[in-house]
Amino acid sequence: MEQIKRPLGRPPQDSKKKPTKTTIIENAIQLFLQNGYQLVSMDDVAKKCGVTKATVYYYYPTKADLFTDAMVQMMLRISDRIADILSTDKSLKENLNDMVKVHLRATFEIDLKAFTKEAKVSLSDEQLQQMNSVEEMMYNVIEKAMTTAIEIGEIPNGNPKFYTQLFLAILSVGNYRDTDQNSIFATIDEMAEHIIDFFWNGIMGNK
Known part of the structure; x- marks a missing residue:
């Protein structure tokens, strides 16, 4: 043969x-x-x-090609992980809390702002667009969960995209480190609790 x-x-x-x-x-x-x-x-x-x-x-x-695909594949895996967390039978608040803890543990030793800024100057517009498109997919997974929570009355009626971006903005505080590389709170669980409480109190208002 x-x-x-x-x-x-x-x-x-x-x-x-x-x-x-x-x-x-x-x-x-x-x-x-x-x-x-x-x-x-x-x-x-x-x-x-x-x-x-x-x-x-x-x-x-090129290294830029490798980096782009590496980040795209990483974000696709993160999207799948987020979808798994947000699709459980727990409440949205509990699911978001689980998601925050997973995120903080995965990024505890990474300076995300510096990491992203350093790489972006070496990438083409097309490569940046590839990464941005996949990043938007991650946001859409969270937005879908917000939309469902609105529909079932778990959270007040509002713009789910705004809720999503508000949540992500507050989540980014969890990656803050001072000059000695110390976080705001002693543990990831404590940090997650404060992030979720701040976000939840903000969207629930007086409800």
Whole structure:
């Protein structure tokens, strides 16, 4: 039987292992989050994946391409996780509290503002648009939960997009660190409780 040939230049693939592209993305996400955009090289990614630099370049011609896809894939996973949390039988307030704690634990050691600002100057308009589109999908998941809560009378009638952006703005306070890298509150649970209470009291008003 004639042997099926791989496309010219394609790195060899072991069917028993995770796809090479998936391995590259997962390790790239970790490296970018740990070290920032500028300090991570394609060679760093290759070494962490246990592949050649040529293999990384086969899938991603530039570091900006790799970073863009890494962030897109990360945000898609976050969207799925958010959807899972917000689709439980708990109340919206309980689900949002769970979501805040998951977010804060995942981003505890990351300076999100600096991380995002550093990377954006190196990306093309098209790459930024890719990331913005997926980011909007994450917002839509939360907005859908707000809309449902309005429809069933769990929260007052209002603009669900405004509620969503208000929630995200308050959530960002949880990533604040002073010059000694200390958070506002001692624990993530305490921080989450204050974020949710502030948001909830704000939208519920006198209800």
